[in-house]
Amino acid sequence: MQTDRQINANRDVAMMARWSVAIILRIATVLLLFTLTSAQKKSSCIECHSKLEDPRLSAPAKLFDNDIHHARGLSCNDCHGGDPNADTKEGAKDPRKGYLGKPKTLDIPAYCGKCHSDANLMKRFNPSLRVDQEREYYTSVHGKLLKSGETRVATCISCHSVHGIRAITDPLASVYPSNVAETCAKCHASADYMRGFGIPSDQFDKYKTSVHAKALYEKQDLSAPTCNDCHGNHGATPPGITSVANVCGQCHARQAELFQTSPHKAAFDQRQFGECIKCHSNHAIAKPNDEMIGTGEKSVCITCHTAGDKGFLAAGAMRARIDELIGSLDKSTQILDRAERAGMEVSRPKFEMKDATDALTHARVLIHSSSTAEVDKVVAPGLTASVKGYQAGMAALAERRFRREGLAVSLVFILFLAGLVYLKLRQIESRQRGGYGDA
Amino acid sequence: MRIEHLTAWLDERLSISTLAAMVQKKEVPLHRHSIWYYFGGMTLFLFAVQVVTGILLLLYYRPSSEGAFESVQFIITEVKFGWLIRSIHSWSANLMIATLFIHMFSVFFLRAYYPPREITWISGVLLLFIVICFGFSGYLLPWNKLAFFATKVGTEIVGVIPIVGRPMLRFLRGGNDVTGATLTRFFGFHVAVLPATATVLIAIHVLLVQLHGMSVPPSLAEQSVKKMKFVPNFLLRDLIGWILAIGVLAALAALFPWELGEKADAFAPAPAGIKPEWYFLFMFQTLKLLPAKIWRFDGEVIGIMAFNFVALLLFIVPFVDRSPQNARRRLAFNLIGIVALLFIVGMTIVGYVT
Known part of the structure; x- marks a missing residue:
C-alpha cells in the first residue's frame, strides 16, 4: 500500500512529465512554422531594392508595403516575373525564369490586364470585381491614342499609381471619390501638357466652383459626381451632345425624363445644343436658382427666346407661378414662426407645410417640361397647403390673443376674490379685536 | 330642522363637533418669522392643483411611445382649455418644488424639527424625495426629445452607483435603454405609486403638525409669542395666498x-447643451465640475455617492441637533444650512450661465 505522500509525489512527477512534453512539442511547432513561413515569404527583390540608394529603384520596394496586391499576398514576381528566392541579381532577374522587367507604356494595359482581364483568376481575390477594364480602356480617348502610339496619355498606372496601389475604398487611394478630380487634374490641369492635345486645361478650376464639388469637398458627400461619374473611368470620353442628358440623368433622372418629352429636345438636337449643359454649363455647374428661369436679366431662357415668342411667355408664366408659391410660403412660414415664438404649439401645421415646400421643389423640377400647365398642376395644391399653414398661424395668434384677454378677465376676478377674502378677514379681525382681542 | 337632524346624525357617527372644537382651538404663533408658516400650506395647495390637473390630463393622455407625444399634442391643440390644464400642471409642479425647498429650509433654519417633531421632519424629507421623483417621472411623459435624453442621462447617473446601480437602471428603464417600456413604467410611478405614497406621507405629516402644533423658533420665548386662530384668521390668509397662486399659475x-x-x-443625436430641470441642475453642474478621477475612484461615482450621503444625512438632522442649549452646534448647523443653500443657488446659476 502506498502512503498518501507517495501517491501525491507520483502524481506530481507524471504531471511534470506531461507538461515538459507539451512545452517541447509547442516550441518545435513554432520553429517549424517559422521556418516554413520564412521560406515561402522570401523576396530578394524587396530585400535588395529597399537597400538601394537611388530613390527610383528603392521607392517601389518601400511603396509596396501599402499596395493592395501585397495585402492579397502577391509579390514583385507576380507582375515582373523572375525568381524572388534567388540570392543574386542575375538569378532573380533570370529571363529563363520569366523575368519581364519594367513594362513599356504601350504594354501597361495588357500587363495589368494579364490578371485583371482574367475572370477565373480575379474570382480568387474579389469575385465582384469587373474584368472588362482593359477592353473598356481601349474605347476611351486615352486608350485610342495609346493604341495609335501616343505614349503621353493616361494608362492604368497614371490614375491608380504604381507599386503603392490602394483599393478604391481606401481614402488615400488616388481614385477614391474625393481624390479623383485631383488625379485627373495632374495632366488635365496642366496647360503645357494639354497643349499638344488641343483641349482646355481649366476643367478642374471650373469644377472646384461647381455645386458638385461643394457637395463632395464641403459636405463630404461621396455620392456627388466627380470627373469619372460623367466621363466614365476606364472608358473616359467626353459625352456627346445627344448623350449629355443621359449622363446627367443618371442622378437627375426626373429632369432628364421631362427634358426628353419637352419641346426643347427637338429644338436642341436641331441646333446641336448640348442639352443640360446649354443652361447649366458643364464643369462649373452652379446651384440652380429661380433667377435662371423667366424673362429677367439673369434668366437663361432669354439667351434663345425673345420677347413675345411662345417660349418667352411660357418662361415668364412658369416663373410667376413659382414666385407666387414662394411668396405664399414665406408669408405662411413667417406667421407660423411668429406663433411658435409666442409659445403656441404649431408643430403640426408646420409639418403639413412640407406639402407646400415639396410642391415648390417639384415645380422647380417640372420647369424642365417647359409646360406651364404641368408646373401649375403642382403649384396649385402647394398654394392650398401654404394657405392652410397661414390660416393655422393666424388661428394660433388669435388663440394667443384670446388667452391674454381671458387672462386679463380672470385676473380681475381672481384679484377681486382675493380682495373680498381680505376684506372678510379684516372684518373678522376687527370684530375679534372689538369683542375678544387677539386670542 | 332637517339639516339639524342630518348634522346630528353625522356628528353621532363622525364626531364632527369634536373635530370642529379641535380646529377651533388650533392656534398659529404670530412673530417675525410667521411668513414661513404659509409655505407648507402653499405646497399642499399646489399638490392639490397637481392632483386635479393630473386627473384631467389622464382623460386624454396615452402612455405609449407611439401615442404619448401625439396625445399631449392633441391635449394642447384640440382639447378645449387643454393647453391651460397642461401648462398649469407643468408650472404648478415647478412652483411646488420651489415652495417645498423654501418650506424645508425655513423648517431647518427655524429649528422646527426639535423634539417632538422628528417624525414630522422625516416625513417631510421623504415627501421632498417623492416630489422630486414626481418631477423626474412626469418630465418623460410627453415623450419629447429633451425629456427622452434627460431621462437617459438621469437614469445613467443612477446606473453608476456601485453594486445596485445597474439593476436599478434596468428596473427604472424596463430594460437596458430608454424605450416605450420606460415610459409605461414612469407613467405607473407617476400616477399610481408616487401619489399613493405621497398621500399617506402627507396625511402623516399634516396629522403630526396638528398633533404638535406650529413650532415656535427657539430664539423666541414661547410664552411671549402672540397667537392667531387657525380658523378663520390663518386659513383666510392661506386662502388669499392660494387664490393669488391660481392667478400666478393662470398668468404663467x-x-x-x-x-x-x-x-x-x-x-437622433442628443440636443447640444442639454440640461436637466432647474431642481436637478446644481447636482448636474457639480458632477460636470468634478475631475474624472478622484484618487483611485471615478469622479462621477464619488459625486453621486456624496449626494446620496447628504440625502441620508437629512434624515438624521433632528437626531443630531436636538436642543437649542448647544450654541456651538446651533452655529454649526446654521453654517451648514447657509453653505448648502449658497451651494445649491450658486451651482444652479453656474449651470444656467455656462
Missing part, C-alpha cells in the same frame, strides 16, 4: 405656455 400658463418640443427619436 397664458403668457409662457409650457412647450412640447419635438417628438423623441432614439436615433
Whole structure:
C-alpha cells in the first residue's frame, strides 16, 4: 500500500512529465512554422531594392508595403516575373525564369490586364470585381491614342499609381471619390501638357466652383459626381451632345425624363445644343436658382427666346407661378414662426407645410417640361397647403390673443376674490379685536 | 330642522363637533418669522392643483411611445382649455418644488424639527424625495426629445452607483435603454405609486403638525409669542395666498405656455447643451465640475455617492441637533444650512450661465 505522500509525489512527477512534453512539442511547432513561413515569404527583390540608394529603384520596394496586391499576398514576381528566392541579381532577374522587367507604356494595359482581364483568376481575390477594364480602356480617348502610339496619355498606372496601389475604398487611394478630380487634374490641369492635345486645361478650376464639388469637398458627400461619374473611368470620353442628358440623368433622372418629352429636345438636337449643359454649363455647374428661369436679366431662357415668342411667355408664366408659391410660403412660414415664438404649439401645421415646400421643389423640377400647365398642376395644391399653414398661424395668434384677454378677465376676478377674502378677514379681525382681542 | 337632524346624525357617527372644537382651538404663533408658516400650506395647495390637473390630463393622455407625444399634442391643440390644464400642471409642479425647498429650509433654519417633531421632519424629507421623483417621472411623459435624453442621462447617473446601480437602471428603464417600456413604467410611478405614497406621507405629516402644533423658533420665548386662530384668521390668509397662486399659475400658463418640443427619436443625436430641470441642475453642474478621477475612484461615482450621503444625512438632522442649549452646534448647523443653500443657488446659476 502506498502512503498518501507517495501517491501525491507520483502524481506530481507524471504531471511534470506531461507538461515538459507539451512545452517541447509547442516550441518545435513554432520553429517549424517559422521556418516554413520564412521560406515561402522570401523576396530578394524587396530585400535588395529597399537597400538601394537611388530613390527610383528603392521607392517601389518601400511603396509596396501599402499596395493592395501585397495585402492579397502577391509579390514583385507576380507582375515582373523572375525568381524572388534567388540570392543574386542575375538569378532573380533570370529571363529563363520569366523575368519581364519594367513594362513599356504601350504594354501597361495588357500587363495589368494579364490578371485583371482574367475572370477565373480575379474570382480568387474579389469575385465582384469587373474584368472588362482593359477592353473598356481601349474605347476611351486615352486608350485610342495609346493604341495609335501616343505614349503621353493616361494608362492604368497614371490614375491608380504604381507599386503603392490602394483599393478604391481606401481614402488615400488616388481614385477614391474625393481624390479623383485631383488625379485627373495632374495632366488635365496642366496647360503645357494639354497643349499638344488641343483641349482646355481649366476643367478642374471650373469644377472646384461647381455645386458638385461643394457637395463632395464641403459636405463630404461621396455620392456627388466627380470627373469619372460623367466621363466614365476606364472608358473616359467626353459625352456627346445627344448623350449629355443621359449622363446627367443618371442622378437627375426626373429632369432628364421631362427634358426628353419637352419641346426643347427637338429644338436642341436641331441646333446641336448640348442639352443640360446649354443652361447649366458643364464643369462649373452652379446651384440652380429661380433667377435662371423667366424673362429677367439673369434668366437663361432669354439667351434663345425673345420677347413675345411662345417660349418667352411660357418662361415668364412658369416663373410667376413659382414666385407666387414662394411668396405664399414665406408669408405662411413667417406667421407660423411668429406663433411658435409666442409659445403656441404649431408643430403640426408646420409639418403639413412640407406639402407646400415639396410642391415648390417639384415645380422647380417640372420647369424642365417647359409646360406651364404641368408646373401649375403642382403649384396649385402647394398654394392650398401654404394657405392652410397661414390660416393655422393666424388661428394660433388669435388663440394667443384670446388667452391674454381671458387672462386679463380672470385676473380681475381672481384679484377681486382675493380682495373680498381680505376684506372678510379684516372684518373678522376687527370684530375679534372689538369683542375678544387677539386670542 | 332637517339639516339639524342630518348634522346630528353625522356628528353621532363622525364626531364632527369634536373635530370642529379641535380646529377651533388650533392656534398659529404670530412673530417675525410667521411668513414661513404659509409655505407648507402653499405646497399642499399646489399638490392639490397637481392632483386635479393630473386627473384631467389622464382623460386624454396615452402612455405609449407611439401615442404619448401625439396625445399631449392633441391635449394642447384640440382639447378645449387643454393647453391651460397642461401648462398649469407643468408650472404648478415647478412652483411646488420651489415652495417645498423654501418650506424645508425655513423648517431647518427655524429649528422646527426639535423634539417632538422628528417624525414630522422625516416625513417631510421623504415627501421632498417623492416630489422630486414626481418631477423626474412626469418630465418623460410627453415623450419629447429633451425629456427622452434627460431621462437617459438621469437614469445613467443612477446606473453608476456601485453594486445596485445597474439593476436599478434596468428596473427604472424596463430594460437596458430608454424605450416605450420606460415610459409605461414612469407613467405607473407617476400616477399610481408616487401619489399613493405621497398621500399617506402627507396625511402623516399634516396629522403630526396638528398633533404638535406650529413650532415656535427657539430664539423666541414661547410664552411671549402672540397667537392667531387657525380658523378663520390663518386659513383666510392661506386662502388669499392660494387664490393669488391660481392667478400666478393662470398668468404663467397664458403668457409662457409650457412647450412640447419635438417628438423623441432614439436615433437622433442628443440636443447640444442639454440640461436637466432647474431642481436637478446644481447636482448636474457639480458632477460636470468634478475631475474624472478622484484618487483611485471615478469622479462621477464619488459625486453621486456624496449626494446620496447628504440625502441620508437629512434624515438624521433632528437626531443630531436636538436642543437649542448647544450654541456651538446651533452655529454649526446654521453654517451648514447657509453653505448648502449658497451651494445649491450658486451651482444652479453656474449651470444656467455656462
